[in-house]
Amino acid sequence: MDAEKIAELKQFVNQCKSNPSLLHDPSLGFFKSYLQSLGARIPLQPKTEKGGDKMSDTKEGFDAKNAYTSTWEDVDIVESDVELDVTDVVGPDHDPPQKMGDPSVEVTEENREAAQIEKSKAVDAISEGMTSTLMIDLDGSFSLDEAIDHLTAAIMLNPASAILYSTRGDFSRWKLFDFIVVTFLAFIFWPFSSWFTIGILKFMLSASAFVKLNKPNAAIRDADAALEINPDSAKGYKVRGLARAKLGQWEEAASDLHQASKLDYDEEIGSVLKKVEPNAHRIEEHRRKYERLRKEKEVKKAERERQRRRAQAQDQDVLSALKDGEVIAIHSVSELETKLNAASKTSRLAILYFTATWCGPCRYVSPLYTSLAAKYPKAVFLKVDIDEARDVAARWNISSVPTFFFLKNGKEVDNVVGADKSALEKKIAQHAA
Numbered sequence: 001m002d003a004e005k006i007a008e009l010k011q012f013v014n015q016c017k018s019n020p021s022l023l024h025d026p027s028l029g030f031f032k033s034y035l036q037s038l039g040a041r042i043p044l045q046p047k048t049e050k051g052g053d054k055m056s057d058t059k060e061g062f063d064a065k066n067a068y069t070s071t072w073e074d075v076d077i078v079e080s081d082v083e084l085d086v087t088d089v090v091g092p093d094h095d096p097p098q099k100m101g102d103p104s105v106e107v108t109e110e111n112r113e114a115a116q117i118e119k120s121k122a123v124d125a126i127s128e129g130m131t132s133t134l135m136i137d138l139d140g141s142f143s144l145d146e147a148i149d150h151l152t153a154a155i156m157l158n159p160a161s162a163i164l165y166s167t168r169g170d171f172s173r174w175k176l177f178d179f180i181v182v183t184f185l186a187f188i189f190w191p192f193s194s195w196f197t198i199g200i201l202k203f204m205l206s207a208s209a210f211v212k213l214n215k216p217n218a219a220i221r222d223a224d225a226a227l228e229i230n231p232d233s234a235k236g237y238k239v240r241g242l243a244r245a246k247l248g249q250w251e252e253a254a255s256d257l258h259q260a261s262k263l264d265y266d267e268e269i270g271s272v273l274k275k276v277e278p279n280a281h282r283i284e285e286h287r288r289k290y291e292r293l294r295k296e297k298e299v300k301k302a303e304r305e306r307q308r309r310r311a312q313a314q315d316q317d318v319l320s321a322l323k324d325g326e327v328i329a330i331h332s333v334s335e336l337e338t339k340l341n342a343a344s345k346t347s348r349l350a351i352l353y354f355t356a357t358w359c360g361p362c363r364y365v366s367p368l369y370t371s372l373a374a375k376y377p378k379a380v381f382l383k384v385d386i387d388e389a390r391d392v393a394a395r396w397n398i399s400s401v402p403t404f405f406f407l408k409n410g411k412e413v414d415n416v417v418g419a420d421k422s423a424l425e426k427k428i429a430q431h432a433a
Contacts (some may be wrong), residue, residue: 092247
């Protein structure tokens with residue numbers, strides 16, 4: 001290998017060491033897939049400066065922060081990311097969709113036989129490929145193009161066969177590890193008989209815990225087609241479940257693999273479920289936890305809203321009872337307390353005027369008091385006749401009339417004794433501002 005290219009490669013590797021996020025660049029997807037096929041664990045993408053995740057469409061993890069969006073004004077529930085095992089999760093393949101047959105077409109016996117021949121050719125193509133390292137691609141997988149072409153031809157001939165779709169979807173899962181094992185064993189046993197190659201092929205078709213997905217989206221499309229034809233296709237559920245696991249779609253993968261297990265259990269399904277189920281359970285637990293917190297939050301919010309409306313309704317009743325711009329006559333202690341409480345709730349100034357019918361100065365100042373009520377409608381003007389409401393006068397220790405008390409928030413802030421119009425108007429203007 002050219003020394004200059006080796007130096008460039010070394011420089012690139014050093015850059016990846018110092019900044020692993022480079023491996024998430026879409027243009028380096030082939031290199032990332034190769035590293036993962038060798039068992040390498042790729043660090044998750046870092047947070048952006050705004051705190052969001054640089055998420056690609058690979059679904060390498062469950063983005064709990066974006067699973068729900070809160071719009072409350074007082075949000076204090078902070079959701080955390082779920083800790084998931086994303087080993088072996090790969091990016092989606094974006095190849096053009098593979099050819100699909102028309103299941104509504106009537107399949108003749110001749111077409112079925114021709115489809116079976118094409119399927120056999122696909123098996124032969126793989127068998128021959130196992131004996132030649134020339135079929136190993138640079139990205140770490142050996143070529144299945146010829147085999148897939150034969151299977152596609154078989155599907156076009158017999159589009160009603162669920163097993164053909166499942167088999168083609170299954171082929172997209174073979175990787176370099178499987179090829180190395182098979183080639184090594186075939187090299188040892190080849191002198192004895194070609195039957196061994198066929199036996200190994202059957203072993204690979206059954207797959208193992210080491211099988212890696214290469215084109216999960218293509219596998220899912222074929223599995224969907226197989227299940228549309230045969231809803232009880234165990235292989236269809238299995239292939240789709242394995243593909244979804246590779247895309248990090250943990251809950252969907254668990255559902256498919258459980259269904260496949262019910263129909264036709266095998267060790268590979270059990271092995272993958274051991275990894276998929278913990279992730280799916282963590283996501284479900286996370287969802288339940290924050291759903292519970294959200295419901296509690298909604299209940300509290302609804303209660304606060306009810307209290308707000310109740311208080312608003314009470315405030316309306318209070319405002320209507322205060323009679324803006326008018327003098328309110330008080331006849332009892334309870335009536336006085338009601339009016340003073342209403343004034344406090346609305347943060348209004350309350351003026352309490354004690355008078356008597358026999359009081360000459362009171363007759364002199366009363367018209368001014370009435371006109372001031374109209375001038376300051378946001379102040380509460382109360383009037384107590386000491387002869388009619390003796391209990392009120394006694395509680396306030398009234399010894400002479402006219403007497404005026406100024407109250408804010410239930411507390412006395414000032415008073416005026418006597419019929420001094422100027423002093424009265426000055427005090428009202430001062431405290432009502």
